Amino acid sequence: MAPTPASPADHNRSQVLEVNPRSYMNPLLLLRVLLLLLLSDIIVSHSIIKSLPGFTGDLPFQLETGYIGVGESDEVQLFYYFFESERNPTDDPLILWIAGGPGCTALRAAFYENGPLMFNYANSSGNIPILELNPYSWTKVANIIFIDQPAGCGFSYAKTWKAYESNDTISAALNYDFLRKWLLDHPKFLKNPLYICGISYIGMVIPIIVQDIYDGNEAGNEPPMNIKGYMLTNPLTDKHGDVNSRVRYAHHMSLLSDELYEVTTYILPNCHGEYIEVDPNNGLCASDLQLVDKVSKISSLVFIIYASHGYHYVTVWANDKTVQNALHIREVPGTITEWVRCNTSIEYSFGESATVSYTFNVPSTVDYHRNLTNRDCRALIASGDHDLVVPHLGTEKWIKSLNLTVESCWQPWFVEGQVAGYTVSYTHNDYSLTYATVKACHMGPEYKPKEFLAMIDRWFAYSPL
Structure with a gap:
């Protein structure tokens, strides 16, 4: 019902x-x-x-x-x-x-x-x-x-x-x-x-x-x-390109040895730089990627443990009845039974039935970004330089594919006299794009709040980072 x-x-x-x-x-x-x-x-x-x-x-x-x-x-x-x-x-x-x-x-x-x-x-x-x-x-x-x-x-x-x-x-x-x-x-x-x-x-x-x-x-x-x-x-933008950049990023951060990276990337008949749509007949590549996956998962686990600190507080708070009353949450039969921070399974069960409710039907939004370069529009793209989920290397690659004009070359930006990251800005007619790295992992605003507030405040004010 x-x-x-x-x-x-x-x-x-x-x-x-x-x-x-x-x-x-x-x-x-x-x-x-x-x-x-x-x-x-x-x-x-x-x-x-x-x-x-x-x-x-x-x-x-x-x-x-x-x-x-x-x-x-x-x-x-x-x-x-x-x-x-x-x-x-x-x-x-x-x-x-x-x-x-x-x-x-x-x-x-x-x-x-x-x-x-x-x-x-x-x-x-x-x-x-x-x-x-x-x-x-x-x-x-x-x-x-x-x-x-x-x-x-x-x-x-x-x-x-x-x-x-x-x-x-x-x-x-x-x-x-x-x-x-x-x-x-x-x-x-x-x-x-x-x-x-x-x-x-x-x-x-x-x-x-x-x-x-x-x-x-x-x-x-x-x-x-x-x-x-x-x-x-840290935006997922091109599902193939962003995910495929993880191996290069892992090597870039010394999580993979030079030998393993070179084998999976350059030496025939292995992976040729393709780590997602792998030829099922390419046994050597599959073997190499098993080792890459093992090393990457161990490295990712460190980020996950670090990032999960304190998340149980919001679960306790949001599931408390006095909190829900204070927020004026509706009590509608058959809907919310338990508040969860992230429903990453994308499956919602109602009684005896369950349905996969979200379909990933857009493989890439690069063309949408490209369309917006013809508008009177501003864009700010920020990447944590310690993000293994959506590596900055993949982000920088699709930004370069937009073929914009460099307005301000790659340079450090500062907060309270300390290097917060690096930035470069681009233009195309009435469109502008500012790209900035931050010394952070995937959830940048959570772990570098001071830097992100400074970044967004300057950008809103049309000031250089």
Whole structure:
């Protein structure tokens, strides 16, 4: 039996979209939005959160949570957290931050990467982990929407089993639908510079969303979005090229011996530099790759153990009933039974039935990046130089394939007098791309928060890194 829609008794405040008459908008734009709302039956629900379990006192920033229905008949209900900028919400950029996975939650980013709250590990010994302020939150310089997507991730859900099925292009379309409806409900942010940002696997989706926004603006879709560009961290972009670069990166970082790398790369009749689509009749290559895989897994395990520190706190916190009540989470039968940080299996089980709900249907987004080079668009691509998941070598290769003009040559960039990484910038007509490395692993903003805040602040301000 399919889950039933949320009832009026839900914690959330359901309402027809409203417009704040004091919004700082162009009068003509405001009139267009008002007319669209009068013709629309879009229903949203959101709540302003004043306090949270684990945090002492009232929150010193504005937090809103809510649901927005997207897709056919609003069958997918996407949950979001919206943090207003702590500096100047009227003028600061608006970020839609999308986690990777696919299937990692918004709280994964909000508490461990760039949101205004973090866990106090030293003092979190009770039932509710202790929250404290993050001094390197991106809300110091921007408004941020964190979204649970796709359906089945975090607190987002679908009204039918069929609506749980998704793929890269569906995900992009639903995120675009979400953003349109969110901006209709928050028209005072229509004039803020808009950036679509995310990390890891979402690199397969964000360039599609950005292109959809530009195409939608040209087609006259409402509301018009003030899109300025996108920012990606350690993005999976070309599934073959990025994964294939791992062997070269492992050798580059001295994880593989010169002899093993040379055998798998250059010496006939072995792998010839191809490590994914291997000829099944090439036994020598298969034998070499078994050893490479063994060495790489041991090296990856070190990163995984390091990266997993403290993740259990968010699981305990998000599954607590008082927390869910404070966030105004809907209680809809048959949907969320347990909150998990990342549903990396991409399988959701309902009773006796289970369905694989996400299909990887886009092999590469390089062409989407290339299409965007013909727009008035800015891009920031950041890579951890200790990332074995999406190595910077693969990222640099597809960036070079765009054939852009070098505007500023490879050079170090600094934070508090220390080298934070290296950067190079490119241009093509009205398009610009800044590429930067950071001395970090795959989840860069989590382990180098000071450096990433400095990077994004400078980039938003159109300043050199």
